[in-house]
Amino acid sequence: MKTYKIIFFFFSISLFFTGCKEYLDLEPNSTIGVNDFYSNKTEAEIALSGIYSIFANDAVYGRDMSIAMEAGTDEGYYNRRFNENWTVGLYRHTSADSYVFDLWTNLYEAINLSNLFNEKLQKDAFEEAEYNRLLAEALFLRAHAYALLVNWYEEVPMPLTSTQDQSANNLAVSSLEIVYEQIIKDFTFASEHLVNVGDPNYVQGRATKTAAQGLLARVYLKMAGFPLNDKTKFALAKLECEKVINSGVHSLNLSTSSTITDPATNDTRIVVTVDGYRNHFLNYIKGTYDINESIFEISFKYLRDQGLFTDGRIGEANGLNFNFGGGQPGFPFAFAGYSPSPLLENSYETANDSIRKTWNLPAFEYRNDGNIRRVENELSPNFAPGKFRRWEPADLADLDRDVVPGSQQAYVILEQGPIFKNFTNINFPVLRYSDVLLMYAEADNEVNGMPSSLAVQYLNNVRNRAGLEPIGIAKPSAIASKENFFKEIVEERFREFAFEALRKHDLIRWGLLGERLKLLEQSIIGHPNYSPTNANHDAFLKASRFFDPSKHLSLPYPLQEVQLNNALEQKPNW
Numbered sequence: 397m398k399t400y401k402i403i404f405f406f407f408s409i410s411l412f413f414t415g416c417k418e419y420l421d422l423e424p425n426s427t428i429g430v431n432d433f434y435s436n437k438t439e440a441e442i443a444l445s446g447i448y449s450i451f452a453n454d455a456v457y458g459r460d461m462s463i464a465m466e467a468g469t470d471e472g473y474y475n476r477r478f479n480e481n482w483t484v485g486l487y488r489h490t491s492a493d494s495y496v497f498d499l500w501t502n503l504y505e506a507i508n509l510s511n512l513f514n515e516k517l518q519k520d521a522f523e524e525a526e527y528n529r530l531l532a533e534a535l536f537l538r539a540h541a542y543a544l545l546v547n548w549y550e551e552v553p554m555p556l557t558s559t560q561d562q563s564a565n566n567l568a569v570s571s572l573e574i575v576y577e578q579i580i581k582d583f584t585f586a587s588e589h590l591v592n593v594g595d596p597n598y599v600q601g602r603a604t605k606t607a608a609q610g611l612l613a614r615v616y617l618k619m620a621g622f623p624l625n626d627k628t629k630f631a632l633a634k635l636e637c638e639k640v641i642n643s644g645v646h647s648l649n650l651s652t653s654s655t656i657t658d659p660a661t662n663d664t665r666i667v668v669t670v671d672g673y674r675n676h677f678l679n680y681i682k683g684t685y686d687i688n689e690s691i692f693e694i695s696f697k698y699l700r701d702q703g704l705f706t707d708g709r710i711g712e713a714n715g716l717n718f719n720f721g722g723g724q725p726g727f728p729f730a731f732a733g734y735s736p737s738p739l740l741e742n743s744y745e746t747a748n749d750s751i752r753k754t755w756n757l758p759a760f761e762y763r764n765d766g767n768i769r770r771v772e773n774e775l776s777p778n779f780a781p782g783k784f785r786r787w788e789p790a791d792l793a794d795l796d797r798d799v800v801p802g803s804q805q806a807y808v809i810l811e812q813g814p815i816f817k818n819f820t821n822i823n824f825p826v827l828r829y830s831d832v833l834l835m836y837a838e839a840d841n842e843v844n845g846m847p848s849s850l851a852v853q854y855l856n857n858v859r860n861r862a863g864l865e866p867i868g869i870a871k872p873s874a875i876a877s878k879e880n881f882f883k884e885i886v887e888e889r890f891r892e893f894a895f896e897a898l899r900k901h902d903l904i905r906w907g908l909l910g911e912r913l914k915l916l917e918q919s920i921i922g923h924p925n926y927s928p929t930n931a932n933h934d935a936f937l938k939a940s941r942f943f944d945p946s947k948h949l950s951l952p953y954p955l956q957e958v959q960l961n962n963a964l965e966q967k968p969n970w
Contacts, residue, residue: 434516440530443513447537448602448695450506452708455498457694457824459709461544462897465495467734468939469899470890470912475735475777477935482733484951487942491952491970499548500954503541504555510538512558525589529597532589536603539582540826543615546575547901550623550950553964554578568963576619583612592645593687600685601823606646607692609639610827613835620842621905622949630842637836640691641854646829647688649676651751651861668863674755677783680823681711682812691827698814698821707819711784711811714895717761717771718787720804723817728786728809732761735779735936736894738919739912743890747870751863756894758782760795766804768794775925777932783895784822786811830858830892838885847881855884858892904949913940944969 433439451457467474467485474482483489489496513534519527545552551569556578586608591597593604616633619626640646651672679686683697696708714734721727736757744753759771761778768789771779782788789795790806799805813821833854840851847855852875856866867874867884874884889902903909917940920926926933952970 434513435518435521437522437526437530440513440517443509444530444533444537444602447506447509447513447534449706450502450509451537451540452694452696452706453502454709455495455502456544457708457826457897458696459713460495461499461548462824463709463714463734465499465548466897466900468913468943469903469909470737470739470916471894471899472734472736472740472781473916473936473939474733475932475935476733477777477931480938486938487944487948488938489951491955491958491966496951497954497956499951500545500957503545506541507538507555508558510534510541511556514538515558526597528589529591532586532608533603535582536586536590536608539579539586539608540611542575542579542582543611543618546572546579547618548951549953551575553961566961566963572624576615576624579615580612583608583615587612587639592643594645600687601693601695603692606640606643607827609636610691610832610835613637613640613832613839614827617835617839618901618905620839622907627842630839634836634839634843637832637839640829640832641836645688646691646832648672648829648833648857648861649679649686649689651863653863668751671751671755672861673751676828677755678810680825681784681786681810683821683823689829690825691829691832693826694824696821696823698816698819700816700819701814707816707821708824709818709820710822710824711786711820712818714781714784716758716780716782716785716787717778719764720762720766725817726815727817728807728811728815729817730780730786732778732780734781734895735777736774736781737916738774738923739916740890740894741774742919743887747864747887747891749862749864749891751861752891752894756781756783758785758788760789762787762805762807765799767799768805768807770795773925775920775923775930775933775936781895784824786815786820786822825896828893828896830861831898833857834885834889834892838882841878841881841885844878846878847875851881855888858888862891909949910943910945913943916940 434443454460456462464474464482465484467482468487474485480486480488483493484495514531517527517531522530542554551572552575553567554570554575555564555567586603587605590603590605590608592606598604613633613636616629616636620629620633649672651668652670653668656667676686676689679690680693696706696710698707700707712730715730715732717732718728718730721729723729741753741757744757759779760768761771761780762768773779787807787809790808794805809815811821837847837851837855841847852867859865859867864870871884874880886906886908890899893899900909903912917937920933920936947969952967953964958964958966
């Protein structure tokens with residue numbers, strides 16, 4: 397169930413509730429009685445849907461934070477030689493950058509509406525359990541907004557009440573420790589009072605108990621890494637992962653395979669007959685909730701013909717190139733602005749990881765002449781991610797034959813719903829069960845000083861779904877020490893979560909972003925197709941060359957906020 401009509405109604409009233417976009421200039425001016433609005437379940441659901449809708453904005457999961465700002469890692473890069481539009485992914489942004497400002501203001505808008513919900517929800521109008529469940533959902537969303545803020549900006553102001561007037565303008569930043577304390581408190585309350593999948597009150601696409609536990613585990617892992625480096629948080633991350641795993645609510649969308657031995661060489665290989673990885677991501681593309689593996693996701697749907705702005709750009713800005721049809725409705729356009737890196741492709745190759753490589757890096761495109769062709773050169777701007785593809789060939793044999801003049805080769809549209817050029821219906825994963833398994837493995841390794849049998853088992857669960865041998869067979873050295881197992885986790889997360897907006901902050905918390913960007917540069921320059929005079933190749937190197945560790949491990953505060961908030965001082969070097 398998706399509450400798009402509720403969201404639309406909420407837009408009409410949230411204009412009164414939120415006022416201007418700056419989070420410290422949100423003066424409620426409603427004439428419909430904000431104090432009386434949160435008095436029954438319908439009104440509360442409308443208010444919650446409005447908060448969810450903010451996370452689906454272009455500035456957050458719709459495009460900017462999930463795609464453009466996440467570029468510039470060992471996963472890949474913005475590939476346009478003639479502009480620098482994805483400034484944050486190129487490390488070319490300033491404090492006046494729209495990406496810096498828009499993410500900040502949208503997340504604070506979500507926080508302000510959550511605070512308002514917390515204040516105005518009328519406790520005496522509900523049974524205690526229902527009141528706590530509704531409040532827990534608002535606090536879950538507030539915690540997630542603050543967790544995203546500290547990921548991107550580090551220390552931030554922390555309003556815990558709704559903005560009433562201009563006197564709230566001047567608010568200094570809180571320390572990371574204090575902000576995290578509140579995030580933990582909110583997620584903990586949410587985990588205690590939200591329902592799980594299968595409960596009569598569960599609504600598909602909404603927060604659950606295990607979502608709160610899993611995202612809290614992610615917060616603890618961040619606290620254990622840069623910049624706090626509080627190693628005691630590994631044990632807490634492990635505990636939250638255990639809660640999700642032991643709940644029995646979630647599982648992987650499994651693959652089935654068989655092992656075949658070549659009698660001539662005695663070499664063995666795994667042949668996959670059911671691809672669970674592909675099937676899982678088809679669910680996001682088709683708007684189907686895979687409640688076993690997808691623990692929390694952001695929902696999108698094209699409903700602009702009904703006046704509803706509930707669509708995203710997933711699969712368009714970061715999808716397989718499709719230029720046929722002139723951008724008219726019905727054609728699954730994608731401009732392929734994001735290119736996967738040679739490092740990512742090599743990671744799949746060295747691990748014999750054909751399932752995830754085939755899905756994430758399919759290396760084909762649909763040209764404007766109606767021809768489906770392979771992209772043979774990994775340094776081509778048309779080499780694009782396939783994880784959130786809108787289409788694929790009807791016949792893979794067309795990849796190796798030219799289109800008959802005057803015709804076009806057949807393709808299948810995977811995305812459900814009306815198809816438009818710049819807007820898609822594809823949902824975006826925030827937390828998957830495989831992430832919980834790998835977070836447990838990482839935390840367990842740190843707690844014990846080397847991987848336990850359970851940590852190895854959970855890593856193998858993810859590998860097995862990808863059609864890979866158990867790590868102890870494929871790479872025995874990976875489980876021989878804490879250091880080796882950590883390196884394998886770094887690579888496994890690389891392969892499993894490519895293009896899911898996790899890699900940049902993984903690398904930052906591990907202290908590896910600068911190192912991996914140097915490796916990225918070396919992989920491009922060392923590629924057999926690289927040419928120092930090729931303008932495209934030069935563009936691919938921008939992220940690694942412009943990255944400055946003294947500035948780019950977090951964003952500056954938006955210039956507009958520094959000018960508005962007299963208690964907010966800009967960061968050094970900005």
